[in-house]
Each structure stands twice: as C-alpha cells, then as structure tokens.
Amino acid sequence: MTDHTRIALASRPQGAPTLENFRLETAALRDPGPGEVLVRVLWLSLDPYMRGRMDDVKSYAGKVELGDTMEGGGVGEVVASNSKHYAPGDIVVGRTGWASHAVLSETEMRKVDPELAPISTALGVLGMPGHTAWVGLNDILAAQEGETIVVSAATGAVGSLVGQLAKRKNMKVIGVAGGAEKCAYAVEHLGYEACIDHRSPDLAAELKALTPGGVDCYYENVGGATLEAVLPLMNDFSRIAICGMIAWYSGKGLEDAMRLPKMWRSILVKRMRVQGFIIFDHNDRFAPFAREVGPLVKSGEIHYRESVADGLENAPAAFLELLGGGNFGKQLVKVADKS
Ligand SMILES: NC(=O)c1ccc[n+]([C@@H]2O[C@H](COP(=O)([O-])OP(=O)(O)OC[C@H]3O[C@@H](n4cnc5c(N)ncnc54)[C@H](OP(=O)(O)O)[C@@H]3O)[C@@H](O)[C@H]2O)c1
Known part of the structure; x- marks a missing residue:
C-alpha cells in the first residue's frame, strides 16, 4: 500500500x-x-x-x-x-x-x-482533445477544401486544433470565442479568418456578415447563443458535428434555448446531417491522427x-x-x- x-x-x-x-x-x-x-x-x-x-x-x-x-x-x-x-x-x-x-x-x-x-x-493537442478535433473535422464533418466552417470555443483545447487543421484544408474558417484577447489569438496564431466574441449582442448579425456564402460545417462545442446564431446560416446539405455543449452543462440557460420544433424543422428543410460523437468510440482513429498531427506539433507548424x-x-x-x-x-x- x-x-x-x-x-x-x-x-x-x-x-x-x-x-x-x-x-x-x-x-x-x-x-x-x-x-x-x-x-x-x-x-x-x-x-x-x-x-x-x-x-x-x-x-x-x-x-x-x-x-x-x-x-x-x-x-x-x-x-x-x-x-x-x-x-x-x-x-x-x-x-x-x-x-x-x-x-x-x-x-x-x-x-x-x-x-x-x-x-x-x-x-x-496530441491527446484526447486533439484526437477529438481531428475525428470531428475529418470523419464526422467530412470537411472539404473550399467549404466554410464555424468553430465554437475556437481557442480551446479542441477548437484550436480544429481551426488550424481546417485552415490547412484551405477552408474558410470562422471562430467564435470568449473575448477580444482570445479572438485576436485565433486570428493571429490559429489561422481563423475572423473570430467573434460569443458575448457580443450582435453575434448573429456579425456571423452572418462574415459568411455571405452560408456555413457548410459547424463544429459545435458550446450550444447556447452560438448555436442559435449559427443554425439559420447553415446551407442545404450542411453538417454539424456535436462535440460538446458546455453552455448548458450546469443546466443554466436551458430555458432560453431555441424551441425544438424550429431547430428540427431547419434540419429537415436544409437536409442537414447532424451527428453527435464521443471520442472513445473512435480509438481506431488515434494512430492516423497521431501520425498526421505529431510531426506538425514537433515542427512547430501546429500551435498549442x-x-x-x-x-x-x-x-x-x-x-x-x-x-x-x-x-x-x-x-x-x-x-x-x-x-
Ligand atoms: N465529444 C467528445 O468526445 C469530446 C471530447 C473532448 C471535448 N469535448 C467537448 O468539446 C468542448 C470543448 O472542450 P475543450 O476540452 O476543448 O475545452 P476548452 O474549449 O479548452 O474549454 C472550454 C471553453 O468553453 C467555453 N465556454 C464556456 N462556457 C461557454 C458558454 N456559455 N458559451 C460559449 N462558450 C463557453 C470557454 O471558452 P470561451 O472563453 O471561448 O468562451 C472555455 O474556455 C466541450 O464542450 C467538451 O465537452 C467533447
């Protein structure tokens, strides 16, 4: 003992x-x-x-x-x-x-x-959060070059890698994060074209202005006001990877959440694919993740x-x-x- x-x-x-x-x-x-x-x-x-x-x-x-x-x-x-x-x-x-x-x-x-x-x-970046970012972007969203992606909690453990990998795929990458300092870092170091503060009263309008061609992929980490702002911008046949919903983890804000029928209807009429995933179901994808991202971290091409x-x-x-x-x-x- x-x-x-x-x-x-x-x-x-x-x-x-x-x-x-x-x-x-x-x-x-x-x-x-x-x-x-x-x-x-x-x-x-x-x-x-x-x-x-x-x-x-x-x-x-x-x-x-x-x-x-x-x-x-x-x-x-x-x-x-x-x-x-x-x-x-x-x-x-x-x-x-x-x-x-x-x-x-x-x-x-x-x-x-x-x-x-x-x-x-x-x-x-080389562990569970990095693996989650890689699987969500590649396997769940099947993100493609030229598409527009929105990433919430954009500078966090998961989001910071999603943004950088999406940029490496030549996607248009828009982040949502908490505050000016995090947003500046997202643009300067993580490859985001722009980043909006999720506490902005104009979040929906600012996001709309930044995505004139709509949104093809939403990497969902937070729920709450960010989800409400992104959903109307989703394109036909777009995809959402539900990775997390931290805004609701302690039960706060659920009463303000968007009405379910509205959300359900938009998934139907836009023929969206919305998929939740939990990383421990994807252990077989750890090796290819590590093979790709390990050298990029070692060389300094991926920031963390x-x-x-x-x-x-x-x-x-x-x-x-x-x-x-x-x-x-x-x-x-x-x-x-x-x-
Ligand atoms: N599905 C899976 O297997 C899996 C695996 C790992 C992580 N996750 C999920 O992925 C998400 C990110 O995880 P992480 O480890 O990378 O954490 P993180 O992003 O490093 O830290 C959490 C961040 O959430 C943001 N946040 C907190 N309350 C918020 C709110 N009300 N509205 C908007 N943003 C809020 C904060 O960033 P700001 O300052 O930018 O607001 C905070 O820094 C979490 O939801 C987590 O549960 C899921």
Missing part, C-alpha cells in the same frame, strides 16, 4: 459546481497487481466532460460516486511495474484521476514520447497553448475557471516535477 493525495467528490453540485463539492485528502492506494503499474502523476488534465461525471444521471459514461476520486486523464512516470511492457521511468498517459499516484492497467495506458513534444501535450494550475490542491478552482472560460488553451494541473 502507498499513501497518495487525491481530490474526491464530496457532494454533487446543484447547478454550477463550487469548491465545496471537492475534498482534498490522503488515502491508501492498493499495490499494482499482475499487468499493472504504479504511476506518479506529473500532469493532470481538466476537461469539460468532468462536469457531467459529478451528476447522478445516466450518460454515455458512469458517474463518479460520492467519496470517490474525481475522474481524469493524467501523464506520469512509472515508479513500479508488474508489466513486461512498462519499466520504471517510462512516461505514460492514462486515466489516473485527480491524484498524486495511480495504479493503471497495461491495457489502459500508452507510452508518451518525450522527444516528440513536451509530455503535457499527451493530454492536449496551455493554462497551467500549480499543485493538485488547486485543481478544483482551475476546473471551475475552465467551465467559465477562464482557461486560455488546454487546462492542465502540474502535479509534480519529473524525478
């Missing part, structure tokens, strides 16, 4: 989560069994989906039970191994949870190549940005920030230095 530090789910949120929903504690961690390794966590990923795991509802994945460690991906170093595939000192990525140490199965982790890029990128909170104890506050748009790029927690 090893003692480890962890953040447990102390209570379930009513609406927006608060710091009181989390508890920092020391607990015993079992020893690794056959085929398992003990990992010392160096980086923890914070992701919007974690909000859903805090609720007592059935979804595409199970909830976190009260008192259990908050779920999450992490990068760490192997400190003890009962697997012939992993040795102490290996850097790995897996579902460590919000904790200083984790026991992982060799079947549910992979090695990280520290030569390719900083190891934290295995949680961002990280927001880093220092120390596991600061994970809950950073998570609350993330839900409100306080992150600028991939939200991470630096848990420990490499030994």
